[in-house]
Amino acid sequence: MKDTLRWWAGLLAAFSVLLVMRFFLPLPFVNEVLLFSIYTIGCNFLLGRVGYISFGQPAYLAVGAYATAFYLYYFGTNPLIGIGWGVIAGVVVAFVVGPLFVRLRSDYFALVNLALTVIIFFLMQKVLVEYTKGDNGLWILTRMTSTPLIDISSANGFFVFAFLVAFLVWAFYKYLDDSVFGACCLATKTNEVKLKFLGYDDFKIRLLAFVIANTTTALAGSMYAVHVGIVSPEIASAARAADPVVVTILGGVGTLYGPIVGAIAYTGMKDLISKAIGNWELVIGFLLVFIMLAGEKGIWGTLEPRLARLFRRDRGEIARDEAAAKVGL
């Protein structure tokens, strides 16, 4: 019982902060933070758990967004069903490209994903222009009908929906982090060959991690489509390919709450600075360099151990750890 409470305590605390933010900060900002957090957690899982840096997240974001937009533009009006299609499209694309991509490591993996982003961009802008309406995009805002219980076509309803989805996503990733699968993912990052010594097929583990991460990204894309009401090729722009990687590093690579903290910091900086200065990207670039040099573990990666010492562990635990350290080293 105590362990169960402890398991949920961190999640509830983190999402309580997000809930409080809703009452003090503008709603569009909080919605953007929630979407950016979900967008980034897949990238964070790939980089922190499996050791894959991906500059292809806009591709998977676009897959989810376009699948939702196609459904709402051509076939139906229920945004929840649209989001469902976005997730299915994410799973399908990840399973199609995954077996090819996860054979590659580090820099080649990053580049092949970037190439996919460029391919998706041109597919949507040029090749499929008849269906995607090219740079004009697919306008779906007025095509959505109200959904029962929570009307996600409204800004307030969308916040409630995005908040609940984000909570479930984080609970799922926390479960993954604590599971044997999560340990296997970390083990592939450290030494994939050694994992075979124990009888694990490291390829299947990397493929499953890839599918999970990019399906989450597609989910973020489909939610983005519903929230903004327009999907254009700009969503798959290679110019924005580094965004989720930057937010991941800013928040703290491989930490559970790093994507939320990173999304708050990045979106906050972007909003504040862009209001004051025209060339805000330049200032943000310098700020990011400074933040990363100041603490390479990122914001949450630096704060988490200190908070854990303060709140989660009693003196006895600390004493036991220190005693173990003396015995072992």
Add this chain to the structure above:
Amino acid sequence: MITEAAALDVRDLTVAYGESKVLFGVNLEVRRQEVVACVGRNGAGKTTLLKSIAGFVKPTAGSIAASGENLVGRASYDVAKMGIKYVPQDKKVFSDLTVRENLELGSYATRDYNWDRVTTYFPKLRVLMDRKAGYLSGGERQMLMIGRAILGSPKVLLVDEPTEGLAPSIVSQLKDVFRELARNTALVIVEQNLPLVCEIANRVYAINEGRTVAELSDPESIKPETCEKYL
């Protein structure tokens, strides 16, 4: 001749890395509850022999069988699932995982969640359960790697230079552990520590330049001074 009792049987094994041949028709037989040691100079091909058995290097000729089942051509993780576990020389554990998580990986793969045997052999691991494996000393890493490998009671344990760089007290502890393990598991140990080899091995294969140059099975002949001739 392949006997009924052979836990591992390697016949005429030839291995090459590209154009460079490393093993030339090596033979090795390990019976159940037997400790077999491979001795030889650095570069003789001992590690390649273990890697070939474990499925990490594909032989160009010859056969490898465990309890009568062919191992050649199987993926390394399949070989591990068959109960042929390899403990490599480099003592690299999953450094980002705790000792507990490292053991959990071994348990999940073998469905053996009983860690009593591991902690009985290596009591020190009990206090290190929540320590990241990257912070363990060399001896502790070796304990963890062997402890993780023996989960699921493997049929054959392949151990590469287990005592290299370890303190005498840990070497002595490992010696006792190997003796205990041999009650249920066939052991193949590549080792340069000849006093240890001679104390625990039932049979010694001397390998030189990729060839088996001697097989010592008479307890009288398994002595450090005899083995030293092959180093």
